[in-house]
Amino acid sequence: MSDENNSAESDICPESEEGAADDSFGFGDDLELNRFDGLPFSSRYYKLLEERKTLPVWRVRCEFEHALVNNQLVIVSGTAKTGRGTQIPQWCAEFCLSAQYQHGMVVCTQTSRQQAVDLALRVADEMDVNIGHEVGYTIPLETCCSSDTVLRYCTDDMLLREMMSDPFLEHYGVIIIDQAHERTVSTDILLGLLKDILMQRPELRVVLLAMPPFTNKLLSHYHSVPLISLDPSSPAEAVHSHSSNKDYFFPALRLVLEIHRTKEDGDVVVFFASAEEVKCAQSILRREGTRLGAELGHMVPVVLCPGRRGLPTALSEQPDSKKSRRVYLSTTQGEDMWWAAESVNFVIDTGVQKKMVYNPRIRANSEFLQPISQCQADIRKQLSGPTGKCFCLYQEDSELPAEKTPQILDTNITPTVLFLKRMEIAGLGQCDFIDRPDPEGLMQALEELDYLAALDDDGNLSEIGIIMSEIPLDPQMAKALLASCEFDCVSEMLTIAAMLSAPSCFMEPPAGMTHEAVQCHRKFQHPEGDHFTLINIYNAFKQSQREQYFTSEKWCQDYFLDHSALKTAEAIRSELTDTLNRIELPISEPCFGTKSNTHNIKRALIAGFFMQIARDVDGSGNYFILTHKHMAQVHPLSCYGAQSHKQGLPEWVVFHEYTLSENNCMRTVCEISPQVYIQMAPLYFFYNLPPSESKEILQDMLDPDASIKCEEEKQKAIPVSDQDDSGCGIGTQTYDRCVIQ
Incomplete structure (x- = not known):
């Protein structure tokens, strides 16, 4: 660094003077008026200020502010309880205030929605301002901000969602990525995309807060950036x-x-x-x-x-x-x-x-x-x-x-690939991952998006893919919701998507009440499957809200249902409805319960989840999953699990989730017709299914004439010595099945 810069920095924050760090960027903490809202400081502000000065991070305030003035990117290495998540965002807000916010405000990401709220409340208290005004937060399904907000806490996935409309994050002058060592998928994507954004916006400042040893990885990834290390607090x-x-x-x-x-x-x-x-x-x-x-x-x-x-x-x-x-x-x-x-x-x-x-x-x-x-x-x-x-x-x-x-190495990255394809359209270059996803996972994600018709022949997003990227759901559920627009069952599919996106609504009963809980849940079970059961529960919950003499909380308690989960589903459904209205997709009137509606819901589900089909091969609940030949059972809490002793299990099902564990259970299962499946599934996906008896059954339905011809050719190919008097083949020689390619 040049002597001229050193001189300028010493004027900003002279380290020799006690308390001089409080006067950084020209705004002293001892002034009577709060520069953020123009009001006099309260006595609590000064009390909290004394507590803040005891935090380990306070000792590096001057060093941090010098680095922020002279560098686009700063890495801060420190452990929990050092004050990094509360103090550094405030200093960044002062930095933006000194520039009159000409480059934007401050955003600080968190990996936990609860911590984003908690930190925003604490920082608003320390800055002596009102939450939702100068300091705010944005988490899924909840926003507490205004046009006056200069410092905003948000979850990392919400900042990614914001990039859909603002790819270069031009609303912000400083972006703080907290808890980078947690290595969530959203944080890793941000760390990769910010490299390109910093090149496009030289005025932008990025601050990365992480714990060692991940800070060493950040240094090697970004090269030649200042590292500020905080003294760790004494461990227990x-x-x-x-x-x-x-x-x-x-x-x-x-x-x-x-x-x-x-x-x-x-x-x-x-x-x-x-x-x-x-x-x-x-x-x-x-x-x-x-x-x-x-x-x-x-x-x-x-x-x-x-x-x-x-x-x-x-x-x-x-x-x-x-x-x-x-x-x-x-x-x-x-x-x-x-x-x-x-x-x-x-x-x-x-x-x-x-x-x-x-x-x-x-x-x-x-x-x-x-x-x-x-x-x-x-x-x-x-x-x-x-x-x-x-x-x-x-x-x-x-x-x-x-x-x-890194979570990106352990999770399904299909939603990530869909988002990055959308960012390419917006002008951002390739994401420079710190740890690149597994090539096999990447190929599977691209293949899945191709099956869902989200990609065109050149591998770019199709029109359907662009619309899918606008919907805050996994690609399969987004495709099912889009299909419901065609089949006039949008209202019902919105409910299914919301209920599956929210936490489980089934509350674990107290000790000794398991039988009562099962009996209550059984009242909502629908013979067509678990997806329809979820609609029943949601509709009953909404009805309880309309009853003047019955509170929804009491109703949920009586039926062993989680009230907060159902409220979350209600909020998700509202958000999805707003999204469909914004992109001008039609929302049909609800007609749940009619035969045509039931048929249409299943068609919409198959349009998105055709890769998750299974068949009961022996009539006893042993389901063969067509895509990978694994055997699975229906989860015991499924409506089919409860009714199997009465009505028997369906032969063909579509399922929402499958986990390879001790039980190998499929969750959220719905009966389907194989005839409808072959109508809805893309043919090139069907042809790529591995050979199996179940696939042959579907193939016979798809082209029965070809199947008969195939059998005749097989019979002609069997030597006479291997045939009995009736002409039936009994030899042990095997032949390839007639598969459409």
Whole structure:
């Protein structure tokens, strides 16, 4: 850096003067008026300012602001609880204010929708402004912003969605990518596209916030950019297990009870491998808690998983009494969400996680149990602070992966490819991935988009593909929704898409109430399949909202349904309706229940999900999936699972989801007609199906004359010695099936 630049920077932030960093960009914190809203500062602002100055990130404020002035891209390396997610966005807002917002405002991405809201509320408080005005947030299905917003928190997927209308993000002067080490698909896409955007917009500033060792990867990817390292906060005392972590579940629960018996102050966080383990642990701890003596105090197990509503409330509320202890039960994603939990004094880390890994060959997810990364382990050791304890239920010399596996390597990237094809139309170059997707997965994604008619002969987006990219759904569901416009069943398909996009509406019943819950859910079951059952539930929920004497919350409780999930489905349906109206697609009037409507819904479903067809090969529920020859069963909670003993199972079904696990179950299943299937499925997809008896059955329906001719040719080809007196072939010689190519 030149001496002239050094001199200019020293004028901005003279490090020799105490408190000079507060006067950066010419706006001092000691001024009476708030430069963001023009109002006098409150006494709370000054109180919070003193707390902010104690954060580790505050010590690098001057260095960060110098780097921001002189570089397009800045990387900040730091752990949780350093204040990076609250302070750096505020300094970036001051930077944009100093330029009178001529290049735009500030946006800060988060991987968790709950943390985006939580941070926005905290930062609005620290900046002494109103949430939704100068500081706001945007998360799926909820926006709290205005024309006055200068700093906005949002989820990474929402910023990607914004690029559909603003490919070069010209609305922003500073873009902050927080939690880059989480390696979500949306964050990785942003990191790849921002390289091209920075070349197109020299005035833009990008700040990447991440934990080591991922910061080293960022440095090698972007080359010659400043790195600012924050001093890590002191980790808690770590106690490691002397045995392997294969049997971690019950030792973790026993450890919770032992901590509670010590009567030491502080709440407990336990990280389990999956949501199923979390629910089981909650049930066991509730039962064991009733057996503890009153002198030990009340132990309250609390389920906290990323994406669940009410997280800030659960973390900020004080226990009912001084003797109450909360035990937070969480999964392995989103450790950074605990930055606001001041009451946690004990952390129990099982050291393992269950991950879904997508297999492009069979178009299905497989569940794997694997160790967490060293990065995750380091975060957990710091959550309880220097005075707490972290119990690691794995050996100290265990070899953990250095960093998380990028989600883009483990997931179905068909939606990603559709988005990137749309960005090519907008003028952005190829996405420069930090870790490139698997070539096999990429080819499968392109093939799937071709089957869905989203690509033209040159491999670019077709008109259908462009419309599909506008709809915030997976490509298959987007295609089914588009097909419903042709078959006059849009209203019903909107409901199906919303219900499948929202969390499951079926609530797990309390102990001893399983039979009652099953009986209640059975009232909604539809003989045509699970998709129709979801419509029944949604329509009944809407009817409960219209009843003046009956609240929808009470109605959901009575029928063991999740009210928040149904409200989410309602919001998703409204958003999808707005999208269809915006792109001027017709929305037909609902006519659910008629024979023609039922037929049309199935045609629309097959138009999008023709790659997910299965046939019951023996009449006992053993379904053969045509695309990859795997055998599967209908999920026990399916309406077919409940009615199979009465009505029998359908022979042909379309399913929404299939997971390769212990049960190999298909979820959300609907009976279909094979005749309708061969009408709706693209012929070139059908021809590419692997040979099977099920495919032969469909082929006979498609061209019965060709099938008869094929059999006659086979008979002629069999030697006379291999035929009996009746002329039937009984030899062992095999011949290729007559397959249309």
